[in-house]
Amino acid sequence: MAALAALLAVPTAGTARAAEPEQLTIDLATDTGAFHGGASGSLYGVYGDGVPSRNVLEGMHVRTVSTKAQDGPQHPGADALEMLPPFVDSGGKDVYIYMTDIYRGFPYQWPGADGPARLADFKEKIKKQVQQVLTMDDYKDHVVYVPFNEPEGNMFGTGEWSYDKVSWLNDPKEYFAAWKEVYHLIKGLDPDARIAGPNTSILYDQVKGFLQYAKANDVVPDVMTWHELSSPAAVRTNVAKYRQMEKDVGVGPLPINVNEYGHNYHLSVPGQVVQWVSAIEESKIDADLAYWNIDGNLNDSAVEANKGNGQWWLFNAYGQMSGHTVQVTAPHPNQQYTLQGVATLDKDKRQSRAIFGGKSGDADVVFKNIDRKLFGRTVHATVQEIPWTGQVGDSAQPLRLADRELVVGTDGAVTLPMAGMNEMSAYQVILSPGGKGGTQAEPSAGWRKTYEAENASYTGGGYSKNGPEGTPSNVGGFATSGAYNVGGLRTGSDGVLAFDVEVPQDGTYDLSVFANSYNLYDLVKEQGPTNVFLRVDGEDPQELRLPLGYKWVVWGHTDTTVKLTAGKHRITLAAKDPDLGVTKGDAIIDKVDLALRDKNVTAPAVYEAEYATLSGTRPSYTRPGASGPGAVPLAKGDTATFWVHSPTDGESTVSVDHLGGGRANLSLNGEKLDVPKVGGDKKGTDRVRMFLSGGINKITVTGASGQLTLDRLRVAPSSGTLPTKVYQAEEGTLTGAAKVTDAYTFASGGKAVTAVGDGKANALTVDVDAKRAGRHAVTIRYSNAEQAPATHYNPDPIARHTDLSVNGGPARRVLFPTTFHFNNFWELTVPVTLKKGTNRLTFTAEELPDFNGDTYNQYDQRSPYAPVIDRIRVTPLAEK
Numbered sequence: 062m063a064a065l066a067a068l069l070a071v072p073t074a075g076t077a078r079a080a081e082p083e084q085l086t087i088d089l090a091t092d093t094g095a096f097h098g099g100a101s102g103s104l105y106g107v108y109g110d111g112v113p114s115r116n117v118l119e120g121m122h123v124r125t126v127s128t129k130a131q132d133g134p135q136h137p138g139a140d141a142l143e144m145l146p147p148f149v150d151s152g153g154k155d156v157y158i159y160m161t162d163i164y165r166g167f168p169y170q171w172p173g174a175d176g177p178a179r180l181a182d183f184k185e186k187i188k189k190q191v192q193q194v195l196t197m198d199d200y201k202d203h204v205v206y207v208p209f210n211e212p213e214g215n216m217f218g219t220g221e222w223s224y225d226k227v228s229w230l231n232d233p234k235e236y237f238a239a240w241k242e243v244y245h246l247i248k249g250l251d252p253d254a255r256i257a258g259p260n261t262s263i264l265y266d267q268v269k270g271f272l273q274y275a276k277a278n279d280v281v282p283d284v285m286t287w288h289e290l291s292s293p294a295a296v297r298t299n300v301a302k303y304r305q306m307e308k309d310v311g312v313g314p315l316p317i318n319v320n321e322y323g324h325n326y327h328l329s330v331p332g333q334v335v336q337w338v339s340a341i342e343e344s345k346i347d348a349d350l351a352y353w354n355i356d357g358n359l360n361d362s363a364v365e366a367n368k369g370n371g372q373w374w375l376f377n378a379y380g381q382m383s384g385h386t387v388q389v390t391a392p393h394p395n396q397q398y399t400l401q402g403v404a405t406l407d408k409d410k411r412q413s414r415a416i417f418g419g420k421s422g423d424a425d426v427v428f429k430n431i432d433r434k435l436f437g438r439t440v441h442a443t444v445q446e447i448p449w450t451g452q453v454g455d456s457a458q459p460l461r462l463a464d465r466e467l468v469v470g471t472d473g474a475v476t477l478p479m480a481g482m483n484e485m486s487a488y489q490v491i492l493s494p495g496g497k498g499g500t501q502a503e504p505s506a507g508w509r510k511t512y513e514a515e516n517a518s519y520t521g522g523g524y525s526k527n528g529p530e531g532t533p534s535n536v537g538g539f540a541t542s543g544a545y546n547v548g549g550l551r552t553g554s555d556g557v558l559a560f561d562v563e564v565p566q567d568g569t570y571d572l573s574v575f576a577n578s579y580n581l582y583d584l585v586k587e588q589g590p591t592n593v594f595l596r597v598d599g600e601d602p603q604e605l606r607l608p609l610g611y612k613w614v615v616w617g618h619t620d621t622t623v624k625l626t627a628g629k630h631r632i633t634l635a636a637k638d639p640d641l642g643v644t645k646g647d648a649i650i651d652k653v654d655l656a657l658r659d660k661n662v663t664a665p666a667v668y669e670a671e672y673a674t675l676s677g678t679r680p681s682y683t684r685p686g687a688s689g690p691g692a693v694p695l696a697k698g699d700t701a702t703f704w705v706h707s708p709t710d711g712e713s714t715v716s717v718d719h720l721g722g723g724r725a726n727l728s729l730n731g732e733k734l735d736v737p738k739v740g741g742d743k744k745g746t747d748r749v750r751m752f753l754s755g756g757i758n759k760i761t762v763t764g765a766s767g768q769l770t771l772d773r774l775r776v777a778p779s780s781g782t783l784p785t786k787v788y789q790a791e792e793g794t795l796t797g798a799a800k801v802t803d804a805y806t807f808a809s810g811g812k813a814v815t816a817v818g819d820g821k822a823n824a825l826t827v828d829v830d831a832k833r834a835g836r837h838a839v840t841i842r843y844s845n846a847e848q849a850p851a852t853h854y855n856p857d858p859i860a861r862h863t864d865l866s867v868n869g870g871p872a873r874r875v876l877f878p879t880t881f882h883f884n885n886f887w888e889l890t891v892p893v894t895l896k897k898g899t900n901r902l903t904f905t906a907e908e909l910p911d912f913n914g915d916t917y918n919q920y921d922q923r924s925p926y927a928p929v930i931d932r933i934r935v936t937p938l939a940e941k
Contacts (some may be wrong), residue, residue, distance in 0.1 A: 090430035108357025122380020326531030368756030410469030439496030451616030515684030589882035695764035723767025818906030
């Protein structure tokens with residue numbers, strides 16, 4: 062079936078239609094409270110500064126993070142006081158410190174001969190943690206202490222490592238006493254401290270007794286926390302249940318953080334997660350995505366260091382909502398795995414936004430009670446799709462499905478008929494005033510179709526049909542398109558997986574193969590990425606390297622293009638090719654997606670200013686000549702911020718379309734660019750060549766003089782203006798133990814540099830040239846597969862680092878996330894300042910000590926090494 066969701070026809074005025082499909086109704090007249098944004102939280106989602114990047118953090122609008130105690134041995138990275146500054150600097154609100162994670166194991170292995178001895182040891186560690194937080198200056202105001210985590214199953218449960226093998230749910234005496242002692246200990250050290258609890262695995266009825274004790278002893282938590290590893294419906298039900306407890310006891314209302322939510326089956330899937338988001342936002346609470354896999358990737362939202370998948374773009378859309386939420390009535394209210402959504406109305410912006418999903422097929426989205434004083438008699442509707450791209454699959458910006466002007470019906474409503482929706486996708490509608498002659502943009506998506514691997518034909522040996530994978534009845538499994546996948550393409554196989562496709566016209570088509578290889582599986586460990594061979598009708602062979610993952614059924618995608626004539630074709634993926642070789646490894650295939658690269662797909666990506674994140678200004682919908690529904694006036698100091706996607710690290714042309722009136726400065730990823738101001742007296746376009754990092758880029762336009770009316774940005778890859786020089790790492794100068802290796806076949810030229818680190822003496826130095834002084838992008842091609850011994854279901858990959866010094870100056874520590882195998886290379890870009898002529902880049906590394914500087918991690922969770930370094934590219938950051 063076609064994966065494209067589009068408007069069935071020109072949307073109709075009013076709500077009446079001949080055949081009524083399901084309806085999602087958005088009542089713009091029913092205010093449900095100020096927009097909160099609390100669903101964008103993360104448990105163990107931030108490893109450290111750069112993993113993920115600050116762009117990814119800020120652009121996802123992450124509000125809260127729950128993470129381990131500083132120097133805790135639970136997992137590598139995610140140390141509270143190391144990730145606190147970059148998180149807060151990226152717009153984050155609060156860091157919840159799991160103080161118990163100062164211990165190893167789960168249940169927590171706190172030492173002591175008996176309960177009192179164990180508690181005494183814990184109190185000493187709590188004291189040290191608070192003292193460390195107090196050194197963090199203003200950052201400490203963003204800390205919330207969580208003294209106990211799931212105490213009913215851990216420290217005050219019935220297991221080997223419990224206080225006295227008596228659950229506090231049955232006899233709360235010891236737990237309540239411990240809570241009181243720890244509460245007073247923390248407040249005694251820091252009277253302004255905020256404390257959260259009881260942090261139970263579910264909202265037990267016994268929490269009411271906890272509140273009664275806390276009130277009677279003046280130890281009520283500042284934030285109420287529990288976990289919802291259940292369903293979105295349970296969020297609404299349990300928040301209401303808890304609020305009744307508060308009323309009965311006479312405390313609160315307290316802020317709530319449900320600091321674990323969602324399952325593997327939901328995470329990474331926009332159409333699933335939007336259902337949780339709607340329940341959390343409706344409840345006006347904070348909530349953190351659950352940590353089932355690796356830390357530092359925002360719970361399967363971030364890809365590599367600086368990329369986002371479909372889930373990231375869902376939260377980007379959610380975080381850009383503003384104003385007040387309005388009532389959304391779903392066709393099956395509060396029922397998971399059905400169409401659900403959340404919507405806002407910002408009267409100052411004169412804009413309504415809705416995000417929704419969870420249903421395949423057709424439905425109507427109805428906006429009713431549209432205020433003509435805000436919107437006029439005509440509204441402009443932009444409809445976007447946010448597709449699922451897998452846990453480790455990069456996603457471009459949302460697809461524009463439609464951009465239309467609609468006449469508001471006499472009943473004050475408009476209806477958007479959606480056809481062919483995909484239950485794994487989320488959708489966004491942005492409603493603005495229309496009728497001013499703005500240009501209606503063409504869709505950015507054309508013909509698309511998905512072909513499931515389980516429906517393809519297979520010849521040769523080794524075939525397996527795997528599944529069903531994650532389902533509503535198996536939420537611990539990973540989501541998979543069509544629920545099944547196919548194995549068989551592996552070392553020694555003669556298998557061929559054949560997809561019979563039919564396309565509407567001659568042209569070039571984008572082909573995405575959704576696949577996975579488990580990085581620690583024996584056949585995969587030898588080479589890393591599994592290679593397979595693509596042919597079209599037996600011709601034009603290509604070798605593809607398929608994505609690695611941290612477990613089986615963790616999906617990414619490998620992308621290429623094929624040329625097809627109109628009609629039927631057979632696309633094959635094979636384990637051997639007579640011209641190209643044989644497969645090494647073992648892969649499973651989920652599906653292939655085909656998409657026509659028509660003129661709308663290849664056109665520059667459009668980012669309308671009226672949809673940007675604005676500061677100091679608001680959209681204007683009365684400016685003639687605007688490309689969309691409106692434009693944005695930028696007086697001096699006003700800003701418009703855009704979250705721009707780039708498929709690779711490299712040059713792009715950013716066209717700044719404006720209507721005149723003033724001038725503005727440009728910033729890229731927080732840095733003001735050294736280019737002339739954009740704008741002028743008259744309508745025009747300024748084209749700026751700038752280096753965009755692969756994935757997410759933050760471009761900010763700041764008013765400098767007059768009042769520039771900003772229309773939009775258009776962004777397209779380009780080449781030739783920003784000269785790039787490439788330096789192979791093996792051609793640099795090596796000192797100490799650092800050495801050249803030919804062990805990694807996918808390194809460029811077959812060689813790379815390893816063993817940099819474990820002390821500054823073991824270094825790599827590369828001399829690079831700059832034609833002019835200024836800011837440059839240093840792009841490092843690297844690999845890293847170091848992994849620590851784990852005590853949980855979580856894989857524990859380690860982010861290696863390098864201390865990068867330019868011309869002998871102070872070193873900057875750069876973190877490199879796992880690439881899942883040392884023969885799997887990614888790129889990471891670091892901006893640096895170079896002088897004209899020759900510059901010396903020095904790469905060193907050494908193990909970071911614990912916070913106080915007097916001890917080191919004893920579980921090999923902090924690497925002393927830099928990643929394997931393959932090559933370095935140096936490019937000027939921008940030029941106009």
